[in-house]
Amino acid sequence: MKIVITGTGGQGVVFLTRLITTASSLEGKHAVSTETHGMAQRGASIISFIKIGNYLSPLIRRTTASCAFCLKESESAHATAYLMPGSQLFLDSEKTSFKEDLTTYITKNKISMTSISATDKAKELGNPRGGNLFLLGFALTRYTGHALPSLDSLCAAANTLSPAKFRDLNVQLIKLGYETGSRLNGER
Amino acid sequence: MHHSEFIVNIAPSLIFLFFSGVFRHIIWTMNDRIKLQSLTATTQHKILMGNSAIARGLIESGCEVMTAYPGTPSTEIFEEVVRYKKELGLNIYTEWSINEKIAFDIAYAAAIAGKRSAVSMKQVGLNVASDSLMSAVYTGTVGGFVVISCDDPGPHSSQTEQDTRLFSIFAKIPVLDPSTPQEALELTKYAYEISERYNIPVIVRPVTRLCHGSAPVSISELAITNREAKFKKDPARWAATPSFRLKLHKELEDKLIKIREEFNSNCNFNFIINENIKLPLGIICSGVAYATVSDILNEADTPLPILKIATVHPLPLKLVEDFTCKFSKVLVVEEPDRAIEIQIRDRRNVLGRETGHIPSAGELLPEVVYESLRRAAEETKCEKLLPQQQLPELSIDFVRPTLCPGCGHRASFFSIRKAKANGIFPSDIGCYTLGINMKSVDTVLDMGAGITIADGLAKAYAKDNSNIPPIIATIGDSTFFHAGIPGLLNAHVTGSAFVLVILDNSIVAMTGFQPTAESGRQADGREVPKVSIESVVRACGIEFVEEIDPYKINDFVELVKKAHNHVKLNSKIAVIVARRPCALLEPSTERLRVKVIGEKCNGCEYCLKYCECPALKFNSSGDKVFVEDSLCTECGVCIDCCPLEAIVEA
Numbered sequence: 001m002k003i004v005i006t007g008t009g010g011q012g013v014v015f016l017t018r019l020i021t022t023a024s025s026l027e028g029k030h031a032v033s034t035e036t037h038g039m040a041q042r043g044a045s046i047i048s049f050i051k052i053g054n055y056l057s058p059l060i061r062r063t064t065a066s067c068a069f070c071l072k073e074s075e076s077a078h079a080t081a082y083l084m085p086g087s088q089l090f091l092d093s094e095k096t097s098f099k100e101d102l103t104t105y106i107t108k109n110k111i112s113m114t115s116i117s118a119t120d121k122a123k124e125l126g127n128p129r130g131g132n133l134f135l136l137g138f139a140l141t142r143y144t145g146h147a148l149p150s151l152d153s154l155c156a157a158a159n160t161l162s163p164a165k166f167r168d169l170n171v172q173l174i175k176l177g178y179e180t181g182s183r184l185n186g187e188r
Numbered sequence: 189m190h191h192s193e194f195i196v197n198i199a200p201s202l203i204f205l206f207f208s209g210v211f212r213h214i215i216w217t218m219n220d221r222i223k224l225q226s227l228t229a230t231t232q233h234k235i236l237m238g239n240s241a242i243a244r245g246l247i248e249s250g251c252e253v254m255t256a257y258p259g260t261p262s263t264e265i266f267e268e269v270v271r272y273k274k275e276l277g278l279n280i281y282t283e284w285s286i287n288e289k290i291a292f293d294i295a296y297a298a299a300i301a302g303k304r305s306a307v308s309m310k311q312v313g314l315n316v317a318s319d320s321l322m323s324a325v326y327t328g329t330v331g332g333f334v335v336i337s338c339d340d341p342g343p344h345s346s347q348t349e350q351d352t353r354l355f356s357i358f359a360k361i362p363v364l365d366p367s368t369p370q371e372a373l374e375l376t377k378y379a380y381e382i383s384e385r386y387n388i389p390v391i392v393r394p395v396t397r398l399c400h401g402s403a404p405v406s407i408s409e410l411a412i413t414n415r416e417a418k419f420k421k422d423p424a425r426w427a428a429t430p431s432f433r434l435k436l437h438k439e440l441e442d443k444l445i446k447i448r449e450e451f452n453s454n455c456n457f458n459f460i461i462n463e464n465i466k467l468p469l470g471i472i473c474s475g476v477a478y479a480t481v482s483d484i485l486n487e488a489d490t491p492l493p494i495l496k497i498a499t500v501h502p503l504p505l506k507l508v509e510d511f512t513c514k515f516s517k518v519l520v521v522e523e524p525d526r527a528i529e530i531q532i533r534d535r536r537n538v539l540g541r542e543t544g545h546i547p548s549a550g551e552l553l554p555e556v557v558y559e560s561l562r563r564a565a566e567e568t569k570c571e572k573l574l575p576q577q578q579l580p581e582l583s584i585d586f587v588r589p590t591l592c593p594g595c596g597h598r599a600s601f602f603s604i605r606k607a608k609a610n611g612i613f614p615s616d617i618g619c620y621t622l623g624i625n626m627k628s629v630d631t632v633l634d635m636g637a638g639i640t641i642a643d644g645l646a647k648a649y650a651k652d653n654s655n656i657p658p659i660i661a662t663i664g665d666s667t668f669f670h671a672g673i674p675g676l677l678n679a680h681v682t683g684s685a686f687v688l689v690i691l692d693n694s695i696v697a698m699t700g701f702q703p704t705a706e707s708g709r710q711a712d713g714r715e716v717p718k719v720s721i722e723s724v725v726r727a728c729g730i731e732f733v734e735e736i737d738p739y740k741i742n743d744f745v746e747l748v749k750k751a752h753n754h755v756k757l758n759s760k761i762a763v764i765v766a767r768r769p770c771a772l773l774e775p776s777t778e779r780l781r782v783k784v785i786g787e788k789c790n791g792c793e794y795c796l797k798y799c800e801c802p803a804l805k806f807n808s809s810g811d812k813v814f815v816e817d818s819l820c821t822e823c824g825v826c827i828d829c830c831p832l833e834a835i836v837e838a
Binding site: 008009018021022025030031032033034035036037042043044045051054055056057058059060061062063064074075077078080081099101102105128 | 235261344368404478482484486487553586590591
């Protein structure tokens with residue numbers, strides 16, 4: 001099972017990667033991942049990979065991932081290129097205005113897309129940089145595959161990885177995303 | 189941001205691994221030591237980044253002296269050793285040195301005094317340390333000495349895609365190429381064994397994806413060596429003159445023969461999988477390329493015989509050539525260059541870069557390796573072929589990296605360009621390389637070349653004695669100390685004339701905030717003497733030395749003009765020190781909220797091109813600029829940038 005995360009430097013791509021990797025390990029799964037450091041972090045497009053299962057290399061081949069998180073609309077094509085047909089894309093955005101080729105590709109490959117303005121929701125909680133965690137919690141309520149760890153494991157991992165100052169807030173962000181998703185599911 | 193180690197209980201995952209495909213094979217094939225470490229209940233398991241695993245390997249080997257100069261992707265190796273040192277109270281001497289050559293010498297000296305030591309750097313850092321490296325391989329070591337040089341195929345964060353393994357062949361030094369964080373830890377320990385068994389320095393060469401990739405790693409007990417420093421005088425070795433050097437060279441060649449023999453017959457990091465499958469195609473690979481090949485073939489359920497090599501130099505020729513002669517074709521998959529491939533003597537059935545089956549430039553991404561494997565299997569008429577890849581034809585727009593909002597470098601570059609738009613702007617390696625976005629950086633060669641290229645250009649124009657353009661060089665604080673000082677001295681004592689702006693943000697920012705010679709502290713927190721840039725510049729003989737706060741745009745512009753006049757009138761160098769702490773580390777306390785007056789902005793894009801702040805954006809109709817408050821650090825620099833005075837205090 002393979003997960004892709006795209007965004008730009010400073011959005012929390014690396015933290016989200018570590019969170020999912022750690023939570024998967026807490027569930028006893030073998031997880032490998034890779035992240036971007038150095039100059040590429042200075043506000044540029046970045047991508048992280050997580051592979052859960054019997055893998056040695058953290059790199060993902062295009063068209064083979066089952067799930068992607070995209071923390072910025074402009075990074076959607078970058079994430080989609082790694083997705084397999086029938087997979088799921090979770091996007092932090094209110095509206096989506098994709099280029100024609102991307103819309104066509106997503107439709108043709110039956111990639112299901114869920115978008116929510118996660119950063120705006122996180123801002124309301126007082127953390128403008130918490131969109132990544134809200135999106136993750138939200139995604140759990142729509143995700144139909146087997147790659148993502150459970151809410152409990154993710155919260156436990158957030159407890160371990162967050163600096164003390166942000167620990168409660170981070171767990172709260174994941175839970176709020178989850179609750180929002182559950183509520184909207186109920187309304188549907 | 190620095191949490192490269194997450195402690196979790198992953199024992200169940202190792203059991204899962206044991207009963208799953210490829211890994212089972214490795215555990216059965218690799219040596220008993222690894223088997224035991226992976227499976228005994230007493231070992232701890234952690235998710236470690238490759239760099240952290242190497243650091244762990246160092247302290248499990250009893251490394252007593254560790255030095256480094258920061259550089260992506262190597263930086264965290266040293267930082268992790270420092271973290272272990274602090275957390276576990278280890279008695280290790282650690283030092284961020286001024287440059288890689290110095291770091292190399294400090295660690296090497298500890299090794300010839302009998303201690304186990306290590307130095308880490310990125311691959312281009314090895315160029316800086318190469319003078320010492322070439323010689324130290326001849327003189328050898330007493331205590332184990334491990335050099336970690338991290339390659340950057342891609343390149344993601346470097347000026348070249350050079351291969352440390354090729355450098356190792358040139359320098360006649362053993363080199364080990366880890367494929368996973370677990371193997372990186374084990375190979376680091378093995379490097380010490382080889383180093384002490386043959387009294388020779390050993391290189392461990394990871395690549396970016398290993399350095400910054402995380403995986404479950406089993407760790408074991410620390411070794412505490414605490415050897416007394418004891419330098420035994422032996423002038424024929426440590427101060428060898430050319431005639432003794434000849435003897436040392438012969439000794440080195442003898443060592444390499446013995447090491448090659450050990451790698452051939454007694455090194456479990458080299459192994460063959462799927463040996464009994466009869467196919468016309470075999471694969472030889474090393475490092476992360478092995479991990480990639482293994483994942484692709486496993487996923488496609490297409491087992492091919494693979495010879496996995498960890499000891500790339502000296503190459504275990506018997507092992508390799510016994511393998512190659514079994515197949516009609518053998519594909520060599522390695523990166524970033526040909527190191528195994530060129531050592532194979534009979535290459536008539538070898539496919540690789542020489543035959544165009546592996547691209548000569550760029551990272552071996554899974555798509556690339558897949559296509560190489562598919563093509564080789566097709567050409568050798570393997571029974572089970574990999575299907576053609578259908579890669580998406582999507583247009584992907586990548587956002588380029590930019591200087592952060594509030595960065596003092598942005599203000600400096602704006603002022604320099606505003607003062608002398610017709611200038612030539614040689615620059616250097618660091619965050620400020622991103623001044624290219626603002627058209628204020630014209631050359632980036634290597635560390636220190638901001639000054640030497642400026643010097644050379646000044647001399648080339650001066651020779652013609654007409655139309656000499658303003659030459660305004662920039663260099664960062666750490667880069668100035670690293671390789672700038674000899675260049676400045678040379679420029680001054682040869683009568684060169686140009687303006688040099690030293691961009692002082694008081695930290696090594698790009699690699700994650702390491703101290704500089706101005707900081708007065710070391711990585712482990714201890715206080716050390718510090719030196720000011722101005723005193724060093726004056727000691728190089730420069731008379732014009734002025735400091736400025738780059739946020740003061742108008743004053744800065746005037747100062748650049750004044751410095752340029754000094755250069756023209758006196759034919760001497762003028763140095764400006766632009767001092768403002770990194771905005772990420774120490775944001776300005778004076779805040780100036782800004783806004784754009786809509787009626788005044790005509791959408792000329794001047795601020796977007798030459799101020800290039802991420803907080804300045806075009807509105808949705810694309811005719812006016814607005815300030816994105818969530819990104820703005822309220823530095824107020826853009827107020828002075830707008831030619832129409834449309835950006836004002838809010």
